[in-house]
Amino acid sequence: MDKFLIKGPTELRGSVEISGSKNAALPIMVSCIAYPGIYTLNNVPDLRDTRTIIKLMEVIGCKIDQYKNTLIINSIDCNNPVAPYELVKTMRASFYVLGPLLSRFKKAKVSLPGGCAWGPRPVDFHIKAFEKMGANIVLDEGYVLADGELVASNINFKISSVGATGNVLMGCVNLDKEVVINNAAREPEIVDLCNFLVKMGVSIDGIGTSVLKITGISDSDNKNRKISYDIISDRIEAGTFLIAALMTKSKITLNNIVVEHLRILIDKIREVGADILIHSENSLTVKCNKTIEEIDIKTGIYPGFPTDMQPQWISLMVLCKGVSKVEDTVYFDRFSHIPELIRMGANIKLDKNIATIKGVEDLSGAEVMAGDLRAGAALVLAGLSAKDSTVVSRIYHIDRGYENFELKLKSLNANIERIN
Numbered sequence: 001m002d003k004f005l006i007k008g009p010t011e012l013r014g015s016v017e018i019s020g021s022k023n024a025a026l027p028i029m030v031s032c033i034a035y036p037g038i039y040t041l042n043n044v045p046d047l048r049d050t051r052t053i054i055k056l057m058e059v060i061g062c063k064i065d066q067y068k069n070t071l072i073i074n075s076i077d078c079n080n081p082v083a084p085y086e087l088v089k090t091m092r093a094s095f096y097v098l099g100p101l102l103s104r105f106k107k108a109k110v111s112l113p114g115g116c117a118w119g120p121r122p123v124d125f126h127i128k129a130f131e132k133m134g135a136n137i138v139l140d141e142g143y144v145l146a147d148g149e150l151v152a153s154n155i156n157f158k159i160s161s162v163g164a165t166g167n168v169l170m171g172c173v174n175l176d177k178e179v180v181i182n183n184a185a186r187e188p189e190i191v192d193l194c195n196f197l198v199k200m201g202v203s204i205d206g207i208g209t210s211v212l213k214i215t216g217i218s219d220s221d222n223k224n225r226k227i228s229y230d231i232i233s234d235r236i237e238a239g240t241f242l243i244a245a246l247m248t249k250s251k252i253t254l255n256n257i258v259v260e261h262l263r264i265l266i267d268k269i270r271e272v273g274a275d276i277l278i279h280s281e282n283s284l285t286v287k288c289n290k291t292i293e294e295i296d297i298k299t300g301i302y303p304g305f306p307t308d309m310q311p312q313w314i315s316l317m318v319l320c321k322g323v324s325k326v327e328d329t330v331y332f333d334r335f336s337h338i339p340e341l342i343r344m345g346a347n348i349k350l351d352k353n354i355a356t357i358k359g360v361e362d363l364s365g366a367e368v369m370a371g372d373l374r375a376g377a378a379l380v381l382a383g384l385s386a387k388d389s390t391v392v393s394r395i396y397h398i399d400r401g402y403e404n405f406e407l408k409l410k411s412l413n414a415n416i417e418r419i420n
Contacts, residue, residue, distance in 0.1 A: 001393065001394070001396070001420070002395055002396070002418055002419070002420055003391050003392060003393045003395060003418070003419050003420070004380060004383070004390075004391070004392040004395050004398075004406060004416055004417070004418060004419075005389060005390075005391055005416070005417045005418075005419050006365070006380065006383035006384060006386075006389065006390045006391075006392065006414070006415065006416045007365075007388070007389050007390075007415040007416075008248075008365065008383055008384050008385055008386045008387065008388070008390065008415065009248060009362075009384065009385050009386065009387065010248060010384055010413060010414050010415050011248055011249060011250050011413065012244060012245060012248050012250035012251075012252050012384075012409075012412040012413055012414060013250060013251060013252065013412060013413050014252060014253070014411060014412045014413065015252065015253035015254070015255055016241055016252060016253070016254060016255070016408050016411065016412060017255050017256045017408075018233045018234055018237050018238045018241070018254055018255065018256045018257050019043075019045040019069075019233070019234055019237060019256075019402075019403040019404075020042075020043035020044050020045045020069060020231040020232070020233060020234060021045070021188075021189055021192070021231055021232050021233060021234040021235065021236075022045055022047055022049055022050065022234060022400075022401050023093075023162070023187075023189040023234075023236075024188070024189040024192040024193065024231050024232050024234075025041070025043075025044045025045060025050055025231045026049060026050065026053055026093040026096060027093070027096050027166040027167075027170065027189070027193045028041060028192065028193055028196045028229070028231060029041065029044070029050070029053050029054075029057065029071065029073065030053060030056075030057065030096045030097050030100055030170070031100055031169075031170045031173070031193065031196065031197060031200075032057075032062070032073045032075045032100075033057065033060060033062065033075050033078055033097065033100040033101065033104060034099070034100035034103045034104050034170055034173035034174065034200075035075070035103075035104065035173050035174065035200055035201075035217060035225070036075055036076040036077075036078070036104075036224055037074075037075060037076065037200075037224055037225040037226060037227060038072065038073070038074050038075075038076070038224070038225075038226045038227075039071075039072070039073045039075070039226075039227050039228075039229070040070065040071070040072050040073075040226075040227070040228040040229070041070065041071045041072075041073065041228075041229055041231060042069065042070050042228070042229070042230045042231065043069055043230050043231040043232075043233070044069050044070065044071050044231055045069065045234065045403040046066075046068075046069060046403055046404075047399065047400060047401060047402070047403055048091075048396065048399045048400045049091050049093065049400045049401065052087060052090055052091050052094065053091075053093070053094065054066070054071070055087055056083055056087045056088070056094055056097065057073070057075075057097075059080060059082070059083075059084065059087065060078050060080050060081065060082070060083070060097070060101070061075075061077055061078035061079045061080050062074060062075050062078055063077070076224050078104070081101040081104075081105040081107055081108045081109065082108075082109045082110075083095075083097045083098075083101075083108070083109070083110040083111055084111060085111040085142060085143075087111075088110065088111035088112070088113050089111065089113070091113070091400070092113040092163075093113075093163075094110075094111075094113055095110060095112075095113045095123055095126065095163070095167070096163070096166060096167055096170070097110060098110045098126060098130070098144065098146065098167055098171075099126075099130075099166075099167040099168060099169070099170035099171035099172075100170045100171070100173070101146075102130060102135055102146055102148075102150060102171050103150065103170060103171050103172065103173045103174045103175075103216075104173075104174060106147060106148060106149055106150075107146065107147040107148075108144070108145075108146045108147075109143055109144070109145055109146075110143065110144045110146070111142060111143050111144075112139075112142050112143070112144060123144075123163075123164075125157060125159075125161045125163075125164035126163065126164045126167045126168075127144065129155045129157075129164055129167070129168050129171075130146060130150070130167075130168070130171060132153050132154075132155055133150045133151060133152075133153045133155070133168075133171065133179065134148050134149060134150055134151040134153070135147065135148045135150060136148045150171055150172075150174075150175055151175070151177070152175065152177035152178055152179055153179055153180075154179075154180045154182065155168055155179065155180065155181045155182065156182045156183065157181070157182065157183040157184070158183070159183070160183050160184065160185045160186070160210070160301045161185060162185040162187050162189065162190060165181060165184045165185040165190055165212075166185075166189075166190060166193055168181055169181075169190075169193060169194065169197060169204075169212070169214060170193075170197070172202065172214040172215070172216050173197065173200065173202055173216050173217060174216045174217060175214075175215065175216035176215070176216060176218065177215065178213055178214065178215050179213075179214045179215075180211065180212070180213050180214075181211070181212040181214070182210070182211055183210055184206075184209075184210050184211065184212045185301065185302070186208060186209065186210060186301070186302050186303070187301075187302040188232060188235060188258065188261045188302070189232070191207055191208050192231065192232045194207045194208075194212070195207070195229075196229050199227055199229060200217060200225070200227060201217035201218070201219060201225070202214060202215070202216055202217055203215040203216075203218075232258055232261070233256050233257050233258055233261075233282075235257075235258065235261040235262055235265075235306070236306065236308045236309060236374070236401070237401075237402060237403075238254055238257045238261075238262055239262065239265050239306070239308075239309045239312065240309075240312055240377050240381070240402070241254055241408075242254070242262075242265065242266075242269060242286050243309075243312045243313065243315065243316050243381055244381050244384060244409070244412075245274075245286045245287070245288055246269065246272065246274050246286070246288045246292060246316055247315065247316055247319060247381050247382070247384060247385040248384050248385050249288055249289050250287075250288065250412075251285065251286070251287040251288075251289075252285070252286060252412055253279075253283065253284070253285040253286075254283065254284055254285075254286070255282065255283045256282060256283075257282055257283065257284065258281065258282065259278055259280075259281050259282070259284060260281065263303070264303060264304065264305055264306075265305070265306075265309060266278075266284075268295065268297060268305070268313075269286065271293065271295050272292050272293045272294075272295055272316070272320070273288070273290045273291065273292060273293045274286060274287065274288035274290070275287045275288070291320075291321050292316065292317075292319055292320040292321065292359075293320060293321065293322075294317060294320040294321060294322035294323060294324040294357075294359060295324060296324055296325045296326070296327075297310075297313060297324075297326055297327070298326075298327040298328075298329055299326075299327070299328045299329055299330050300329055300330065301330065307328055307330035307331055307334065308374050309374075310326060310328050310334060310374070311334070311335075311337045311374045311375045311377065311378035312374065312377055312378045312381055313326060314326050314337065314338070314341070314348070314355055314357060314378065315337070315341060315378040315379075315381045315382045316381075317357040317359065318341060318346040318347075318348070318357055318359065318360060318363065318382070319359060319360065319362070319363070319385065320357070320359040321359050322358075322359055323356065323357065323358050323359070324356075324357050324359075325354055325355065325356050325357070326354070326355045326357065327353060327354045327355075328353050329353070332352065332353040333353075334372075334374075334375075335350055335353075335355065336371025336372060336375045337371065337374075337375035337378045337379060338350055338355060340368040340369060340371070340375070340379055341363075341368075341378070341379070341382055343366045343367075343368055344363040344364055344365070344366045344368065344382055344383075344386055344390070345360055345362070345363045345364045345386075346360060346363065346382075347359075347360055362385075362386070362387055363382055363385060363386035363387070364386055364387050364388060365383065365386045365387060365388035365389045365390040365391075366386075366390060366391075367390075367391045367393070368382075368383075368390065368391070368392055368393070369392070369393045369394050370392055370393065370394045370395055370397045370398060371394075371397070372397050373397045373398060373400050373401045373402075374401075375397070376392065376394070376395060376397045376398040377398060377401075377402065377405075379392050380392055380398070380405070380409075380416070383416075384409070384414055384416070391419075395418075406418055
């Protein structure tokens, strides 16, 4: 099983191209199932998760060609509305196929998902929404069995859910009457999905707001359409490289980003004492050669501080000069990185969903284990800034969400190798 061997501390320098967004690419890929056509998707990251979705879509009947970061998806002959356990168990986002399958075939058999190792993230919101839209749903031996003609409805989410919002959006592709989603997710990845569906012919009012009004494709006689679309860049990968620069007291430039998607993180980074120069809406340079100031953060739904950046931020606060607190209000149990950081010399106390971090002068290399995707990234960042050697195991988690992570870090002068 692969591991990362990191020798630090290392000062990073140079520029890095940020890949396409995993969390935008996955739903956009499966949405191609909902309506027959040939879809060209650009800026798709080559990851374990995107490769898994490709396999799942091929089981359903799609024909997919891949050219570096471009996918050509032919969904014309899809004929198998089944998502088997063997694929869905490996990643939670596979459950996204429920909406497209119900929309196109009026039936679906989808395994309950697996995915990240930390804590349950139930799919109740998805199921209840589709039941409200008229689907008959039963659970049978670990599978969701759904059938029925979806109808217009008002969907009211008690808690804003990215996954459920995306799934319902895709379920609306072939509806000829309006569906309203209240308390819809506003994340950039949902906006990207909406923009793609609009290009398919779906009518959506309120994109980027918490109320979405959706009417499906009206020109049903226009089959087998051809569409090309560019996926947005990955704001979490960008944020991870920003934190890497701060933790290694470095200066690096990030290209192929969307600055607006990083606004809250940029503000917090400036608060801790780093300098950020924004060159354009797609490029910036971050520089940090000062002591890191301690600040508290609380995660929240967009445009709040992203929970996917919480582990990396805790790694950063480990090296601050004072005491800081990090509270995760989105996922209460997302802290598998804390005991591993403590192995490297961090001083962190966890009380329920609040971590209190007392800054230390430096970290020391150790053997640590990635418990999930973002926890693994946080440990790599710690290794870059730590004295001596750090070995990070179970990096298959990291490969789920970061394209060529170690190669990009090496291009920035990091001393990191993939070993077996």
